[in-house]
Amino acid sequence: MISEAHEKASSANPLPVDRLQLIEILKDRGDPEANSWIDALRQLKLRSSASNYERYDLISYVCGLPGVQGGVERISRSAPHLNYTGRRKLEVVEVHLHDIEGLIETVYEKPQEFSLLTICNPSSMEEKWNNVLSQIRTAATLSLLRTQCNLLHFDGETAYIGVNSLPLFRDVQKKIDDLKKAFKNSGEYTPRQGRRGREIQVEIKLKLLCSPIAISSLYLSQVWEDVLSHVEQTSTKALLRQQCNLLSISGDEVVIGVASQPLLDRALSQSQKIQEAFEQVLGHRVNVQLINL
Secondary structure, eight states, X not given: OHHHHHHHHTSOOSSOTTHHHHHHHHHHHOSHHHHHHHHHHHHHHHOSOOTTSOXXXXXXXXXXXXXXXXXXXSSOSSSOOTTOOOOSEEEEEEEEOSOHHHHHHHHTTOXXXXXXXXXXXXXXXXXXXXXXXXXXXXXXXXXXXXXXXXXXXXXXXXXXXXXXXXXXXXXXXXXXXXXXXXXXXXXXXXXEEOGGGOEEOOEEEEEEOSOHHXXXXXXXXXXXXXXXXXXXXXXXXXXXXXXXXXXEEETTEEEEXXXXXXXXXXXXXXXXXXXXXXXXXXXXXXXXXXXXX
């Protein structure tokens, strides 16, 4: 791909090959400077001579995982690529995006592929993650995955793994093959046979996250909103929303903080209905503890 880009940039075409695409992009911007560039690009095609400007070539390369040999760059800084023969001034831009799928989801507002209810749910994910980590044989890899990653969701075929550190996201990307082997060896994933008898491995998707605390906060916030939607009595719902906070969920134990002792007494009188709402949302029996903040 890089070689092909340098070959195309070497051509003697006097006009930018992506002139029409540039015009469309500039139209979206729509300010006076963009409009002046649009006029210049349109006039460029009409001119019989191009001797009044100097041509520069630009190549951009966007990647999600940098090369592992010879440093992190895929394109050399010291000399032009061997396939570039244009003998003109050449600019090359190499961009590393750590979480391309996450970026696409953000830009296009694509819905999450898994419910936030599965994030940091210790009863469903922690045991699976520990089983997988037990199959990691390299101490450095195990330390990286244990301290910087969490298993967010696993549907039997695709594992969504959260990475807590942007600087270490690239390092975790390089361990995807190790993770695939660990899922298989742990028994959490049984490979299927594809066409021609080829073994289909587990799919690993990484998600860049702020921190375990931030993930847990997202999980608790989502659960709390869903619980409130299952509380039918208006006065109870108002009490929970305005005077209470969901503090933690650990297995079948739920802890809710209440703003004052009088309000705690009111909440305790509705504890059965609150417990039923949690059980509808979480899908299993729970013990709800109400405490005075």
